[in-house]
Amino acid sequence: MNASDKAPRAEQSASAEYTGATVLHQPNRLAGRGMVDRTQPLSFRFDRKRYSGFAGDTLASALLAAGVQLVGRSFKYHRPRGILTAGSEEPNALVELRSGARQEPNTRATVVELFEGLEARSQNRWPSLALDAGSINSLFAPLLVAGFYYKTFKWPAAFWEKLYEPAIRRAAGLGRASRSGDPDTYEKTRAFCDLLVIGAGPAGLAAALVAGRAGARVILCDEDFVLGGRLNLDRQEIDGMSGRAWAQHVEAELSVLPQVRILRRTTVFGAYDNGMSGARTLGAVERVSDHLPQPPNGQPRQRLWRIVTKEVVLATGAIERPIVFGGNDRPGVMLASAVRTYINRFGVTPAQRMALFTTSDDGWKTAFDLVNAGVTLEAIIDPRPQIAPALASRAARLPTHALLGAHVVEARGAHGLHEISVQPASGSMLRFTVGALAVSGGWNPNLGLSTHLGGRPRWSDRLSAFVPRDMPRGMTAVGAAAGSLSLGEALQEGSRAGAMAAEAAGFSVSGLNPWRTDDEMTGVTPLWDVRKSRGKAFVDFQHDVTAADIALAAREGFQSVELLKRYTTLGMATDQGKTSNVNGYAIMAALTRRTIPEVGTTVARPPCSPVALGAFAGLHRGKHFKPTRLTAGHAWAQERGATFVEAGLWLRAQWFSSPTDASWLETVSREVSAVRSAVGVCDVSTLGKIDIQGPDAGAFLDRVYINQFSTLPLGKVRYGLMLREDGFVMDDGTSARFAQSRYLMSTTTANAAKVMQHLEHARQVTWPQLDVQIVSVTEQWSQYSIAGPRSRRLLQRLLGSAIDLSNEAFPYLACAEFNWDGVPVRLFRISFSGELAYELAVPARYGDSAIRAIMSAGQELGVAPYGTEALGVMRIEKGHVAGNELNGTTTAGDLGFGRMMSKQKDFIGRVLAGRAGLVDPQRPVLVGVKPLNAAARLDAGAHFLTPGDPATLENSQGYLTSVAFSPTLGHWIGLGFLRNGSKRRGERIRIHDPLRGGDFIAEIVSNIFVDPDGERLKQ
Amino acid sequence: MTPSSRGLMPRSAFPQLQSAHLESRGVHLSARESLGIATVMAKQGQAEALRESVRKQFGIELPSGPLRAHRAGVSFVGTGPDTWLATCEPGSNRFAGPLAEMIGEVAAVTDQGDAYAVLRLRGPRACEALQKLVPIDLHQRSFRQGHAACTVAAEISVIFWRLENDDAGSSVFELAIPRSFADSVWHALMAGMPGG
Amino acid sequence: MPYSFLSLLQHALTGHRRWAPTWRDAAPAPEYDIVIVGGGGHGLATAYYLAKVHGLARVAVLEKGWIGSGNAGRNTTIIRSNYLLAGNNPFYEHSMKLWEGLEQELGYNAMVSQRGVLNLYHSDSQRDAYARRGNAMRMHGVDAELLDAPAVRRMLPFLDFENARFPIQGGLLQRRGGTARHDAVVWGYAHAASKLGVDIVQNCEVTGFVRDGARISGVQTSRGVIRAAKIGMAVAGHTSHVASFAGLRLPIESHVLQAFVSEAIKPLIPGVVTFGAGHFYVSQSDKGGLVFGGDIDGYNSYAQRGNLPMVESVCEEGVSLMPAIGRVRMLRSWGGVMDMTMDGSPIIDRTPIEGLYLNGGWCYGGFKATPASGWCFAHLLARDEPHPVARAYRLDRFATGALLDEKGAGAQPNLH
Amino acid sequence: MRIECPFCGERDLTEFVYLGDADVTRPDPLRADAMERFVEAVHTRENPAGVHNELWYHNFGCRSWLRVTRNTRTHELLSVEFATARFRRRHGTA
């Protein structure tokens, strides 16, 4: 001990030993310490300046090695800030990492693995980090207290919008996000296991090893890139080997156990609801490529894991607490355990001349290690009047002043710590000139994940910290996360939890190994804030919440811990108060004469450390945001140069433009004319198709449709309308009867899935006694509508002798199943276009071949393919309703189908369709309109007004739902809903469209514009 | 011009398959083009009669639950209460009709031979590739040979089952995909392919 | 002394040691004229307008936790009046007008910020529906503009216009829409109501009602019985639960809606944007966090938390709409309990029980309604007749069929 | 949240579609008071803060409608059965 404490001072240019011009001077790098790979120098830039570090460094350790202390600026006052921690709880050292489309704001330098060519910039400063204009806010600090903006900026009203508000908004935020799309990819996957171990410190490693050896399926996650947790920073021994070596041994064994998976660089961010079996889902994000300049080819940047596990061991350790004193935010003031991490893991000292301010025994370890590393330790300041004798005797041998019962009352230094003032137990103020101050205010178990499902932590007086309580079923906290702060306990609890998890999963555990460790002092006497301290004393560093702000909140009645949070923003920064909350609660408790547990804690929420939105999105973004459904005829339509349109998940041909068409409107008109004068073909495969079988099939349809289907003759098709139970229209379509107990229902493209679910509900929940079987066959059939005066001839050429298509043999609304060319096909004589028309259905694998056959069979007949747009024009010409009319607020009556509602039988929606509001004669009903001025263009969404009425919402008579330019009539036509429209035929109506400046008079006409008597259908 | 002279030609749902060389990534994919598929739903109270008839006709014991039973090229996959997906190799559109005949009145039979495009995945990393797609635990211990699942992959409703391991001892799965979604599932599968 | 820059200066001189509580944390009196159950935005606004407009100051607001602990304290703060139906539009416009003068009215800065609300559309039929809505707004004198894709692009160049699965065709813009600082709305109404003598009682949970005969004349609470001639429920997500104490069954289901905030970034998104090819909406808070949300999880819940699948689909939508935010990190997620009605519109009405009044069914849209809801509920409580702009919010509309279904989703709360 | 489908086994929330109160039954349309009863059945569903019987549809699985008993305060799942189970129990059909 003695010897090592007197180890030679690290020679000033530690880096001299690494020759090679590229390696720049690292004044604070210590000789022969740490786990960084000195054979692998890396160069990086911070605020454009070039520096060197080593593989195994974090950006923070490399900056410290280079002697950089000033790293960022705080949110409100733009105070200079440095590096407080060595982990993901860092509130201060946030940088913009990378550049261009890969720029990442608010990245914690303490967790960024150094890579060659890394680029980082400081944030929230202008023009530069050193001289930041924003720092004049500090001058106004007396005004910028918590909630100041709620009290000001109210007069004059206009100034708020024009001046203050924009100013406040401009000041918002820390880093800048890129404005161009993220070029990297993300991946999501699932994993299932018996035991998820969160954290690979001694406790977690022990748990994983015991359960893994027993044969259980184990997943071990750690957010760090090396396993071992605190073992990498503490010079403690396990079974006579260094903690670090022990961790490496355990890792080696784990990695060969077949049922164990180790996820490094993986943060478990959230716990979600359980299943009945008790299996619970946790979310984790693996930073697959963030430690590299760019993701290697084909590799995602990050991977989102949804882990379903029987048991969870929470071994997430503990987070050290700062102490609240004047100037405690100065760059160079650091957590004691972080200082130890930099010295022992990275071989870096924050400064050559330091002091320690600790209220915990653990803090003293930092003193020993600093001296051991040859750093000058000016003083140890411990507010406790006395400390454990063992500690005292060891301390006595240290070449430093150990001041018990003393306090640091102020830290000074413009851009970095320069001097501290210490109030000793007795006597006058002492000053020490130091470049860094290590601070330990005790430990808070890192228990966020234990509260995501509503559990609340318990206050432990022994630890003076909150520890996990009523955790989710199947979750066990061990080690520091459970408040057991010694290495021995961590190992013991870890292996016990591992054994229990394995046994719960049905594996037997043969004896636990009793790992030997020298016992450890864990005493703490908390010091929440130094009353006598001078200058601003910070509680929440990033948000500049001071002890004074908490006092103000208390005074103004924001004493509930949740109100305190929202008023002062304590704990609302990117670190979520990991280093500040408990100090804040304690100060509020003291101010309001309550105990800390009486004050309580705020709610921790997922993610327990921030996660990139891209990781949650994974594959499902851009073109792959949702799956795409393609009909069997898609490839053919593409060859024909179709323009496609999204119809739900489907892509449908919207139109097939030809080079000679001047505009899409001309294309559509051409397609319409082709159908009306010759023959056209349209892919209608996207319509829902449902096979309905069983003795009660007819009765079943009678109950789901408003009209009768049990009476439908074999080989016939009928149009049907379906209501929701609340009496409004749900969907429409045709159903065909192929056999006594077999129907084929068709639904609209949009409602296919909804109707299927509706029918299953009717079958399983409402009328389980009915003997019906229903199966969706939408995917099975590829269906084409062949429409136009020449459609019969086309089909005769196509199908030849396969079927007799004469009007007598196959009249309007007939349907048939037969073999064509050895393939079972179906034919329906139905028409949406109003022309003589058929729909031919072939098994989907033949869909491509079928459309090609149809086209060549129709060549001499002038067949033209048509898309959804022409389909729409023709259905409007015929007054058929579609999506815009079936908008969920219309009744059968509104659509003109009132009389279709059977009186003979009950059906879904019948009773509630009788409510006063649904049968009100004043309801808007379906009408057709045509502008008086034939040149006028209609726009859907315009409102109807009675000419002469003022244009108010109260006066609105209804609205225009669907419009089209009718090539058949040579002018625009429209469908809409108009108050008691059935009685207003021939009247004038004002079409009012202020949004688009449309305002003109139209005539109210029948909704059927073409062939009102439907003669063409029956040709 | 007569139809037969043109003829109806089937088209694969996986045109990409030829050009996809994935062996290097430890996954072998093949399309089961000529598989006959039909949904079989027992009429009310006829489940036992159906079992009996399937036993007689095919010597297959209808599984209860999400399992697959097969014999001589015919298989039955449990996809729901009193509901099975029957497959036959080869079968195409010539399976459902005869099947209905054989089974008779006790069940409703619906041809799905074109509704599903079926992919076979095998190889040392087939399991890993599929696991990225489906929310089911594929571990040998919990999803064994003969197990099947109706579930969701990339927001698409799929059915899959595990066959006997191949000679190399690696997993073999068959994945039934609604035909119109074949492209989307293919993309998701490729995106998740091991080894980039 | 009223809050102002001047008062801030003066207090600065005394180190802010002299500030009085923002509102009186009152102990409950045995009796009041009117008791409002629920210390959220609506309850506090109701109390304020009862005192301010109707001169009734023997009023108490009873809050089971701390004021604003419910949805007022956890919503995504969007305010707008872009409604379609004649039964809704005038009410929300009335609310918008009250927002526009709120700072001055309350003497408290709720940071109302009219940066615009843009609803994107991705299909012709969506455009037609928005056109119908926009026209309805214009006909009621509400500002509305229908933008095409290029116009949207000029406003928000960083949206995905190249590679979108459902290409952006345009949007319906209400420039007067925007956001307000949710907590400050609660504190502002509490501050102003308290000044007018209203008792704001925290940690006072209503656990039952006091009946005499057919009427209700008081409440049982965790802090004892409190009598009142009239009792107004403004408990949002807990409406069914509290109403059940009086044996009332309501056309309401409680659902969880999640919301999210990102790490604070420098200003990126000017106003509020909603994605039309899903359920995603986003704005940026004055701290710089992207505040966003999506659809409700879809199952009944009082747990104030949701599950991972919804988190994922919301982010899928967000990143699809704005590829630039892929690397921005989610800082926190939370949930709130939504009082979803069967037609997606609220209820402000008497109940069948004498003395008991109902304000609820706000779904995920009640924050913007806070001022008008308070205004109209106060009117109903004081005058026993509905306020003209809230006439349609009747409890019996499900029986009469005079529904207010903006979406046409029908009697299925999780679809609204 | 993971729901144990009696046919498929325990599955992720994403596979299911929620409907609501499982105890509403379709009123007899022939009763004199059918209108009131339908209004009630369609609009006034149970909404307890606590144990709730609710209908879920296994949309991405076996397409069964399930009757799930769940605590709405904790999301704890208490039991699941086929929606048809009660009917079958009553009518003894297997």
Ligand SMILES: Cc1cc2nc3c(=O)[nH]c(=O)nc-3n(C[C@H](O)[C@H](O)[C@H](O)COP(=O)(O)OP(=O)(O)OC[C@H]3O[C@@H](n4cnc5c(N)ncnc54)[C@H](O)[C@@H]3O)c2cc1C
């Ligand atoms: C995530 C989310 C996002 C939203 N986004 C928006 C948005 O962008 N725009 C918008 O307009 N709306 C939004 N809303 C909806 C809006 O927040 C609510 O509709 C509105 O806040 C409800 O009114 P309130 O403020 O009075 O409710 P609350 O704040 O919930 O007030 C009800 C109060 O009653 C109390 N209470 C309950 N039971 C009792 C009892 N027994 N005794 C005493 N007190 C009781 C509760 O504690 C609560 O404080 C959102 C809601 C959520 C959850």
Ligand SMILES: NC(=O)c1ccc[n+]([C@@H]2O[C@H](COP(=O)([O-])OP(=O)(O)OC[C@H]3O[C@@H](n4cnc5c(N)ncnc54)[C@H](O)[C@@H]3O)[C@@H](O)[C@H]2O)c1
């Ligand atoms: N003497 C004292 O006062 C004192 C105080 C605190 C800790 N300790 C020491 O700390 C050690 C405790 O061991 P331990 O295993 O309990 O803790 P640990 O700190 O050694 O390990 C915790 C690990 O969990 C990881 N982690 C944290 N949150 C995570 C998340 N959400 N996802 C994934 N990984 C996460 C961390 O990266 C870390 O590696 C012992 O060595 C003990 O001596 C001592």
Ligand SMILES: Cc1cc2nc3c(=O)[nH]c(=O)nc-3n(C[C@H](O)[C@H](O)[C@H](O)COP(=O)(O)O)c2cc1C
């Ligand atoms: C508009 C808005 C902005 C928010 N911004 C932040 C934030 O910047 N940081 C933060 O930690 N939480 C933020 N929150 C979330 C709150 O911390 C908290 O989660 C939310 O009010 C719900 O309360 P609960 O989580 O305590 O239940 C914000 C919430 C809202 C509504």
Ligand SMILES: [Zn+2]
């Ligand atoms: Zn199932």
